[in-house]
Amino acid sequence: MLVSLMKLLKKYIYLILLLCILILSFRVRYVDPLSLADLKPWPDALEYSLSAYNLYHNHIYGFQLFGQYYPTSYPFGYPLLIIPFYAIFGSQPYNAVYCSLFFAMLSIVFAYLIGKELGNRFTGLIAALFVAFCPLNITFSKYIMTETSSVFFTLFICWLLLKAIYLNSRKQMLLLLFLGIVTGFSVLLRLTNCLIIPPLLISFLFGKKSKAWSVLKKETLILFGIILVLIPLFLYQFYTFDSPLRTGYQMRYPEIFGKFKCFSFKFFTHPQHVGYPNQDNKRGNFIAYLFAFTGLERHFYPASMIPLILGGGLLILAKRREHSKQMIFLIFLSIYVSSLFVLYSLFYYQSDRFLLPAGSLLMILAACGTTYFIDKGIFKSLTKGSIFSLTIFSILLMTIMQMVVWNYSQPKSPWIGxxxxxxxxxxxxxxxxxxxxxxxxxxxxxxxxxxxxxxxxxxxxxxxxxxxxxxxxxxxxxxxxxxxxxxxxxxxxxxxxxxxxxxxxxxxxxxxxxxxxxxxxxxxxxxxxxxxxxxxxxxxxxxxxxxxxxxxxxxxx
Structure with missing residues (x-):
């Protein structure tokens, strides 16, 4: 009886540990929606929650101001995700926070699945641990904003890519169409999610060797799914703003829409600022914005994670012939992270929260580096490579401890007490x-x-x-x-x-x-x-x- 129980425990130990991570993460992230009484809500949260409310009750996509309905600044993807939570928990605006919490929890699951796909179940567990306790991710789980859902859709698209790229059957065609639909819907959440499309299409060029016509057919199918989802958005924008390419944000803030900053190497500009015309921070700053990617920006991820990220990337490059799936992931990640960094380094509005989806992918890469280094030494023997493995293991512990300390210092509620x-x-x-x-x-x-x-x-x-x-x-x-x-x-x-x-x-x-x-x-x-x-x-x-x-x-x- 005891032997069978031990076998069962050994079989499901990683799932049990993943469940423990999810429970602990939920405990850290959850706040009573009634405490989010939104005395001073972000304009984004106000528009998302109330446009979803009006869409749910009045079948009008807009928010009410001075007794009048106005079109919102943003696409209708996120309000559509909020509506099911209004149906379950009630349509008070503060219940929209359940949507952010739900997709934050799903992101942890898909971080585990991607890590498992790239390495093993231990890799998946480390990836889930990093994403679960990312301080910035936890913070935005308590906001009615698109950050956590964007992270989820980025990870979901990456997982579908890894699943679909090596299939050779009719199932692949359906999966590719579904991948295109999911990618298109992610653009409905946030228009800058269109940056996922180029790395997604380029990744297929480095997949399993096949004829050019076959690759073109796959990419056409993905683009068809994307366009299929974006057609309602173009029709809405044409009907509301007289042009399919004119957005609500462009109408609301014409003085900053599409404006880019000039280049600057100033070290002392903090990356988290809003560069509206009435403020002084009007210069793009690559170095200051790079702090978020190097762990020097507080509450993103600790700087101790950088060796793990670099190690994961170098090991994948060193064994690129053996690890073709990992190489596809690295190509997708590199292009996507670079695109986000360049865009938001120059964009008029700078904030490290825009890097959150890219940061989650980097954390999965760090999990791969951790697994490759540790698995060779400390868990095999205490002879060859053990000192190096112990060093990596201590860096991992330092990273987790730093994230725990950051999370402990966070306010219990981002709105009011x-x-x-x-x-x-x-x-x-x-x-x-x-x-x-x-x-x-x-x-x-x-x-x-x-x-x-x-x-x-x-x-x-x-x-x-x-x-x-x-x-x-x-x-x-x-x-x-x-x-x-x-x-x-x-x-x-x-x-x-x-x-x-x-x-x-x-x-x-x-x-x-x-x-x-x-x-x-x-x-x-x-x-x-x-x-x-x-x-x-x-x-x-x-x-x-x-x-x-x-x-x-x-x-x-």
Whole structure:
């Protein structure tokens, strides 16, 4: 009985270890969506979650602002992925974070499968471990953004490539068509994912020797699958923006769309910055951006992983005749990583998060290097090559320890603390159905978070308009639908002056006896800054049982 149990354990030990990695990774990544109350969400997260909400409920691809639907800046691939999670967990915008978490977990599985394909199950396990505890990957598992899904689709495409390139049957034709469809859909997630297409097609030139006509037929089939998926995107852009090649991002930010930086060798420019025209960082920086690829950029991967990456690449090159599949992987990785690096080094918007898919492939290469080095010595014998293997093993431990330390230093939630969300829940109990609510929330967010106890009779006013909302041009973007039943405004304009139109609305509302409430978070800089100005125009009475809710009354002049 014990012998059979040991055999069974030995057979499935790697799957058990992979399951342990997945469970631990889930524990590190998971945050309660209710704590993501999005007081200050990224514009990307706001557009993705709300466009998915409108697509799911109203069958309109756009987001609502000032009672009006506008086309989004991004393609509709990611909102389509969010919709199933709305159907399962509910269509509150914060539940879209489950989509990021789900694809982050799937990425770990496919890192294991690629590592197993390139080496053995131990290689797959190391690859899964690296991807599972990549600090930047963990961070974006808590954001409603395309980073984790882009990583998954990159790994999935790479795995399909390794599976399809050496098949010679009708199954290969179906697999190649499916590979093209998956690649096309990855472009719908993020337009820059089109950089996957050239390395994908070039890799087939270095596969199993076959006739030129056969290679051309395979690549044509992949391109057919890609174009098939992109046709709806071209039709949408033609209908919405009057051109199949004009994107929402180009319409929203014409001053930076397609703009590239001039070249610079300055060492001291940090790679994580946004180069909008009103900022000083307008020069592309190869050296500073290279820090992310060399592990010197914090929270990407430790610098100790570089010897493992270089070792994996050199060993594949040294044994390229024996390891043809590994060579295909190295070619695909090299072209894709170089393309990403060159594009984003020169692009007007620089951030290391764009390198995350390439970083995941490099981590798999590091896993290959680790396996090749360690397997030759420490796990075979303690004679020849053991010192070198022990050195590599110690580097592996250093890498894992550094990633654990980084992850431990990360904030538990990238948005707001649980205490603030509990405050919101408590506030809801004190506000009647027909109230006017002034808060630091943007209107769209307030509409979803202050309607848990009452529906559709409240009016939401933001303290001040953000740069993101004031930056949306009204004229070049055609509204899709206008909802006259809801009108939103700001109490203060972006320059800090009082908005007279909103003030008159509040004044008339109070005259009619309708209650008006101010939600004040003491630790929020915006609310703290504007609170004295509100006291200048209105009398404020704090509500019992809650320190963050004030009722407004007209001042007796």
């Amino acid at each position: 649980n205490s603030q969300f509990k405050l919101i829940q408590n506030i809801n109990k004190y506000i009647p159905n027909n109230a006017v609510i002034i808060s630091e929330f943007v209107h769209i967010t307030a509409e979803h978070y202050f309607t848990q106890y009452a529906k559709d009779k409240r009016v939401y006013i933001s303290l001040s308009n953000s740069h993101y909302q004031s930056n949306i041009p009204r004229s070049p973007i055609k509204p899709i639908r206008y909802d006259k039943s809801k009108k939103y405004s700001f109490l203060f304009l972006s320059d800090g002056t009082l908005n007279p139109r909103t003030y008159n609305f509040i004044w008339l509302t109070l005259k009619r006896g309708v209650p008006v409430y101010l939600v004040h978070f003491p630790k929020n800089p915006l609310c703290t800054k504007l609170f004295p100005f509100i006291q200048r125009y209105f009398s404020l009475i704090e509500q019992k049982g809650d320190s963050g809710l004030f009722r407004l009354y007209l001042k007796d002049w």
